[in-house]
Amino acid sequence: MTTVSGVTTRTVKIDRRSNFERYAFLFMRLSGVALLFLAVGHMMIQHVLNSSTNLTIQFVAAQWNSWGWKVYDMGLLVFAIVHGYNGLRTVLEDYIHNPNVTIWIRRFLIVFAIVTIVWAGFAIAAFDPLTIPPTDIEVRIQ
Amino acid sequence: MSSLIMTVRESIRYRGRSGQYSWLAHRLSGLAILSFLVIHVWDTANAHFLPGLYQWSILMFKHPVFLVGEVGIMAAVLYHAFNGIRVSLLDFKPEWWKYQGRSATLVWGLFLVIFVPIAIYMASEGLHHCQVVGEAGGSCWALPSLNDFRPFSEVHPVIAPGA
Numbered sequence: 677m678t679t680v681s682g683v684t685t686r687t688v689k690i691d692r693r694s695n696f697e698r699y700a701f702l703f704m705r706l707s708g709v710a711l712l713f714l715a716v717g718h719m720m721i722q723h724v725l726n727s728s729t730n731l732t733i734q735f736v737a738a739q740w741n742s743w744g745w746k747v748y749d750m751g752l753l754v755f756a757i758v759h760g761y762n763g764l765r766t767v768l769e770d771y772i773h774n775p776n777v778t779i780w781i782r783r784f785l786i787v788f789a790i791v792t793i794v795w796a797g798f799a800i801a802a803f804d805p806l807t808i809p810p811t812d813i814e815v816r817i818q
Numbered sequence: 819m820s821s822l823i824m825t826v827r828e829s830i831r832y833r834g835r836s837g838q839y840s841w842l843a844h845r846l847s848g849l850a851i852l853s854f855l856v857i858h859v860w861d862t863a864n865a866h867f868l869p870g871l872y873q874w875s876i877l878m879f880k881h882p883v884f885l886v887g888e889v890g891i892m893a894a895v896l897y898h899a900f901n902g903i904r905v906s907l908l909d910f911k912p913e914w915w916k917y918q919g920r921s922a923t924l925v926w927g928l929f930l931v932i933f934v935p936i937a938i939y940m941a942s943e944g945l946h947h948c949q950v951v952g953e954a955g956g957s958c959w960a961l962p963s964l965n966d967f968r969p970f971s972e973v974h975p976v977i978a979p980g981a
Contacts (some may be wrong), residue, residue: 703967705906708899715898719892724936728888729947731876733973736865753859760852767845771825792859799863808869 680689700762707759708746737808746800753796761789840922844901847894854891870970877962885944889937896933900925 690777726735739745754765765785829842847888865874880886904925908914950957967974 691940697978705909708902708906712899714901717896723888724939727940727943727947728876729880729885731879733869733873733876734942735864736862736872756855757859760848764852766943772822781819792856796859796863798846799866803866809975815912 678750700766704762708752709808710755711759714748715756718748718752727732733808734810736803740800740803741805746803749800750797753800754793757789758791761785829837834878836920840901840904840925844899844905847898850894851891854887863971868970869973873914873974874962874964874967880947880958881961882944882948882958885947886942889940892940893929893930893933897925897929897935904956 740749765782770780772781782802861875863874864875879888901922904921908918908921950956
């Protein structure tokens with residue numbers, strides 16, 4: 677990269693055989709529309725209509741007693757994680773240009789995103805509400 | 819390091835006007851959401867894998883510091899969502915590019931109209947929580963003890979004050 681009197685230029689190599697960036701661009705827009713409903717809906721339902729000051733594991737068990745909520749949360753998980761990690765990749769690649777570094781950033785982010793989705797997706801699917809005892813009357817004072 | 823300082827300084831200084839600040843706010847809110855999302859997802863998975871540890875962590879999330887952070891995440895999600903829709907629409911509608919500045923202002927206005935009442939409501943919920951805990955003789959500033967939730971693989975007979 678060369679800087680001449682405040683003007684920054686750099687040479688970019690465009691791979692005309694790969695449509696990856698084109699599909700990543702489209703994915704960010706389409707998943708963004710999905711997340712307008714999934715993520716903003718999640719914030720409204722869990723943090724406004726309900727409150728995290730009332731959150732208990734029994735509340736989680738009541739919600740995940742229905743496959744509708746399980747599917748909603750899995751959809752949110754997949755779209756939010758992929759959208760978030762691709763966004764982070766875009767930001768990092770705006771500042772880091774060394775291809776030997778960016779390839780490792782991509783590998784690391786892909787692996788971490790997949791492990792996160794598989795781990796949390798398994799947790800949602802396998803969560804059994806019947807293993808959670810009903811709310812005890814005992815009130816905990818911190 | 820010097821390039822990092824230059825990046826931060828020029829992000830604020832470059833006079834791209836409203837579009838510049840929309841771009842910066844979109845990036846920062848996105849990174850903030852992702853940071854929290856990763857913690858939130860791995861923590862919520864513990865409701866299945868380590869329910870005792872999950873019970874401890876949701877008590878932790880009732881601490882005033884986390885309640886303030888929750889309002890911040892609400893702000894980040896709302897702004898990122900509204901501005902993201904604006905960016906997507908302009909990407910597919912070049913004939914609307916003449917409205918760049920006005921649409922950026924519109925997004926800030928929409929964000930404030932929706933976020934401010936929600937923030938006031940969330941703050942009142944937080945204050946109510948602290949009041950309930952206080953009346954029961956506790957303090958909402960106290961941190962839950964991890965040892966109370968061992969073994970983590972079990973569900974403990976505990977509910978939060980005011981629940």
